[in-house]
Amino acid sequence: MAFFFQELVNGITAGALYALVALGFTMVYGVLKLLNFAHGDLYMVGAYIGFFVIQWFGGPAKLTIPVPLLLVIMFVLAAGLVGGLGVAMERFAYRPLRNAPRIAPLITAIGVSFFLENSALLLFGAQPRIYNTSDFISLSSGIQIGSVTIDSVQIMVLVLGAALMVGLQQLVHRTRLGKQMRAVAVDREAAEMLGIKVNFVIAATFFLGGALAGVAGVMAGLLYNQVIPTIGFIAGLKAFTASVVGGIGSIPGAMLGGLLIGVAESFITGYITSTYTNLLVFALLIAVMLIRPSGLLGQAQLQKV
Amino acid sequence: MSAYPQGPPDSQEPLDILESPHGPRGPQVGADEWVARQAQRREYLPSWLGTAQRRFEQIGFWPKLAVVGLAGAVLPAVGLGGFQLQVGIDTLVIVLLALGLNVVVGWAGLLDLGYVAFFGFGAYGFALLSSAQLGSHGIHLPAYLSVPIVMIGAAILGLLVGWPSRRLIGDYLAIVTLFFGEAFVEFTNNVAPSVLGGPNGIVGIDPIRGFGFQVNSNKGYYYLLVILAMLTMAVLRLLDTSRTGRAWRAVREDPLAAAAMTIPVNRVKLMAFAFGAVVAALAGTIFAAQQISVFPTDFDTPILILVYAALVLGGAGSIAGAATGALVVMIIYDGLLRNATYSGYLFYGLILFTLVASLRPWRRLAAVLAATAALGFAVHAVAGAISASAVAGGPHSTGWIGAALRDWVIVPANAQGAGDWGYVLLVCLLIALAQVSSRWRTILLPPTLCLASFVWETKLSAEPAVTRQILIGAILIVMMVARPQGLLGARRVETPI
Numbered sequence: 001m002a003f004f005f006q007e008l009v010n011g012i013t014a015g016a017l018y019a020l021v022a023l024g025f026t027m028v029y030g031v032l033k034l035l036n037f038a039h040g041d042l043y044m045v046g047a048y049i050g051f052f053v054i055q056w057f058g059g060p061a062k063l064t065i066p067v068p069l070l071l072v073i074m075f076v077l078a079a080g081l082v083g084g085l086g087v088a089m090e091r092f093a094y095r096p097l098r099n100a101p102r103i104a105p106l107i108t109a110i111g112v113s114f115f116l117e118n119s120a121l122l123l124f125g126a127q128p129r130i131y132n133t134s135d136f137i138s139l140s141s142g143i144q145i146g147s148v149t150i151d152s153v154q155i156m157v158l159v160l161g162a163a164l165m166v167g168l169q170q171l172v173h174r175t176r177l178g179k180q181m182r183a184v185a186v187d188r189e190a191a192e193m194l195g196i197k198v199n200f201v202i203a204a205t206f207f208l209g210g211a212l213a214g215v216a217g218v219m220a221g222l223l224y225n226q227v228i229p230t231i232g233f234i235a236g237l238k239a240f241t242a243s244v245v246g247g248i249g250s251i252p253g254a255m256l257g258g259l260l261i262g263v264a265e266s267f268i269t270g271y272i273t274s275t276y277t278n279l280l281v282f283a284l285l286i287a288v289m290l291i292r293p294s295g296l297l298g299q300a301q302l303q304k305v
Numbered sequence: 306m307s308a309y310p311q312g313p314p315d316s317q318e319p320l321d322i323l324e325s326p327h328g329p330r331g332p333q334v335g336a337d338e339w340v341a342r343q344a345q346r347r348e349y350l351p352s353w354l355g356t357a358q359r360r361f362e363q364i365g366f367w368p369k370l371a372v373v374g375l376a377g378a379v380l381p382a383v384g385l386g387g388f389q390l391q392v393g394i395d396t397l398v399i400v401l402l403a404l405g406l407n408v409v410v411g412w413a414g415l416l417d418l419g420y421v422a423f424f425g426f427g428a429y430g431f432a433l434l435s436s437a438q439l440g441s442h443g444i445h446l447p448a449y450l451s452v453p454i455v456m457i458g459a460a461i462l463g464l465l466v467g468w469p470s471r472r473l474i475g476d477y478l479a480i481v482t483l484f485f486g487e488a489f490v491e492f493t494n495n496v497a498p499s500v501l502g503g504p505n506g507i508v509g510i511d512p513i514r515g516f517g518f519q520v521n522s523n524k525g526y527y528y529l530l531v532i533l534a535m536l537t538m539a540v541l542r543l544l545d546t547s548r549t550g551r552a553w554r555a556v557r558e559d560p561l562a563a564a565a566m567t568i569p570v571n572r573v574k575l576m577a578f579a580f581g582a583v584v585a586a587l588a589g590t591i592f593a594a595q596q597i598s599v600f601p602t603d604f605d606t607p608i609l610i611l612v613y614a615a616l617v618l619g620g621a622g623s624i625a626g627a628a629t630g631a632l633v634v635m636i637i638y639d640g641l642l643r644n645a646t647y648s649g650y651l652f653y654g655l656i657l658f659t660l661v662a663s664l665r666p667w668r669r670l671a672a673v674l675a676a677t678a679a680l681g682f683a684v685h686a687v688a689g690a691i692s693a694s695a696v697a698g699g700p701h702s703t704g705w706i707g708a709a710l711r712d713w714v715i716v717p718a719n720a721q722g723a724g725d726w727g728y729v730l731l732v733c734l735l736i737a738l739a740q741v742s743s744r745w746r747t748i749l750l751p752p753t754l755c756l757a758s759f760v761w762e763t764k765l766s767a768e769p770a771v772t773r774q775i776l777i778g779a780i781l782i783v784m785m786v787a788r789p790q791g792l793l794g795a796r797r798v799e800t801p802i
Contacts, residue, residue: 029476033476035476035479035480088736091736091740092736092739092740092782092786093782093785093786096786097785097786097789100789101414102476103410103414103416104785104789105785106416106476106479107416107613107617107781107785108781108782108785108786110418110609110610110613110781111610111614111777111778111779111780111781111782111785112778112782113778114606114607114610114774114777114778114781115775115778115779115781115782116778118771118774118775118778119728119732119775121771121774122728122764122765122768122771122772122775123725123728123729233606237483237484237487240480240483241484244480275495276491276495276496278487278491279488279491279492279495279496282484282487282488282491283488285480285481285484286469286481286484286485286488289469289473289477289480289481290469290472290481293472293473293477
């Protein structure tokens with residue numbers, strides 16, 4: 001039973017990361033009806049930013065600033081820069097195509113994803129960059145419940161992830177911007193007629209989505225200890241799966257989907273085999289798409305004529 | 306303006322003969338006025354280029370195909386050999402793939418992101434059937450049996466993968482097919498390593514042989530691929546002008562209206578998937594036979610992006626567009642960018658061409674070029690005066706380009722870090738250039754050009770393997786944003802409803 005709970009904790013931690021990436025993905029889909037294939041690569045950029053912040057302040061072994069401050073700088077910088085990258089991406093690649101056929105921005109999105117991934121390869125090289133988290137955060141200072149260990153990085157990921165998700169939920173449902181975002185998601189033209197600055201709202205959505213992906217990237221670096229340029233693509237695929245399983249366009253759906261994917265992956269790896277993990281996750285997605293394309297929490301859309 | 310000899314009776318303005326798609330004979334029986342006026346909704350290039358374009362369009366498909374086929378057949382005789390022949394073979398494989406993708410994406414309008422899995426299926430299918438891999442099970446077929454078997458198998462697989470397209474449209478279909486493509490790579494990598502070979506793939510595949518012939522040289526494969534490409538184009542042309550082809554385009558434009566016109570939408574979509582899959586599998590069999598080996602990584606996302614870039618560059622929805630796009634992309638990607646000198650020509654040539662094509666009037670162009678040259682020399686002189694090591698490295702380009710740039714572009718002794726920052730700054734500047742007004746663009750252009758040259762000489766040309774991937778991604782983005790109809794596609798000037 002201890003093994004089960006340990007796997008559950010690991011799965012929820014990984015799922016929190018997927019959920020954060022899936023949130024940005026599903027928000028962008030909500031307002032633009034665009035599958036942003038490049039979203040996973042924002043997560044990769046966030047992970048690299050975290051790595052370079054550690055190097056900047058003296059490297060993992062001899063940090064020149066206290067660890068909490070370092071973490072704050074990492075998260076804020078990654079959120080800001082990656083959010084900005086998301087906005088630039090929207091402005092440059094997606095805005096000119098807003099009224100084009102649906103297929104056009106999808107192809108552009110693949111191009112953006114490929115461009116970002118290879119730019120990272122050019123700038124940072126193919127060799128993995130190692131965070132060495134254990135040099136500055138003591139992993140043993142976690143919680144021990146019976147034989148289940150939750151180490152300190154996992155606690156941080158869970159707490160911060162939960163806080164961000166609650167914050168986002170509040171932002172979408174309680175603030176003016178959130179109301180505008182929901183209005184744009186329902187009907188862009190009508191929202192524009194009512195005086196909502198649609199371009200600003202869309203840019204803000206990309207910023208929020210990018211910022212969440214950037215934070216998730218730093219968390220992934222701390223948790224898994226290494227970064228390579230291709231992590232973005234796989235994370236992006238998992239995030240698609242999460243948001244589709246939860247119901248694309250639905251924010252609680254993305255959270256639920258992320259957690260489900262994380263836990264499912266963890267159990268498949270733990271109980272069956274790690275060889276087929278990705279294959280089974282993909283099969284799960286295809287099955288969900290075929291049986292219930294609107295996802296667990298999504299609403300079936302009627303086709304308008 | 307000349308009057309239409311047998312124009313439609315209710316036409317208000319006579320059509321220009323040149324703009325009529327049917328020449329001076331007037332519209333055909335059964336073609337209504339909207340169709341007859343199709344030419345008026347086309348956008349042509351300005352001045353004599355537009356006239357040339359119209360004349361070129363009047364040549365039929367078959368003479369053009371014959372000329373292209375002859376040119377392809379003659380090329381090896383006039384000195385295409387060795388490395389260039391390999392480039393030619395790779396190019397023709399991509400041409401086949403782009404032709405097949407054009408059926409699914411260009412005609413039927415279904416975004417199939419798992420397309421390259423069919424290519425992989427063809428290659429793996431041929432590798433399993435026509436090699437010693439399954440020899441212990443008594444399966445070792447000659448090519449004239451295994452190629453048709455693989456193609457039929459691909460058609461069935463295409464139907465299966467296309468099955469969701471009956472319910473899922475647009476984005477959802479894109480996701481399912483993308484995951485199918487990824488699942489294929491995972492599958493070949495992990496499942497049944499004793500049969501599929503895992504990451505080590507399958508080696509020792511038979512060459513294409515049968516009926517007393519055996520293709521055993523690159524030249525042979527080149528000719529085989531030229532013949533197959535011509536045949537595919539001919540078949541696709543016949544399909545395009547058939548009932549099925551029209552049904553595909555009708556479904557692409559509006560599935561509901563198509564269904565109302567009694568087109569069996571689902572069946573037509575499945576047919577598009579099956580045809581695309583068959584062409585891809587055919588390309589895969591030849592690819593496997595020529596390479597003698599297949600590996601899972603041969604069928605991963607980079608190939609998919611390459612084929613999409615080819616299709617988008619040439620113009621989705623036209624056979625000539627798909628083939629031309631594949632030719633251009635592969636000659637740049639596989640041919641020019643592997644050689645430092647050629648890639649230099651390509652880079653600076655492309656920049657000059659873009660400037661000449663987009664900057665009007667010529668005074669502005671001359672001013673920008675002069676300012677760029679002056680800025681480069683000035684910055685080089687200042688940097689050299691401050692620190693000798695800042696200009697110590699030579700440009701990476703060789704030949705006369707390198708010699709010409711020696712005193713113009715700054716290359717520090719240790720260029721890596723500076724090149725990285727330069728690249729990031731260059732991408733920011735390019736994004737800014739696309740946003741600002743025309744006057745600011747003129748002012749920003751010279752520093753951007755200097756920076757572009759700096760980044761090229763310090764970083765990009767030193768790592769051609771990554772540079773060409775970046776270029777393919779950039780082609781996709783820029784083409785979709787600037788000219789979504791592709792190089793050869795026709796921009797429709799639709800009148801708003």
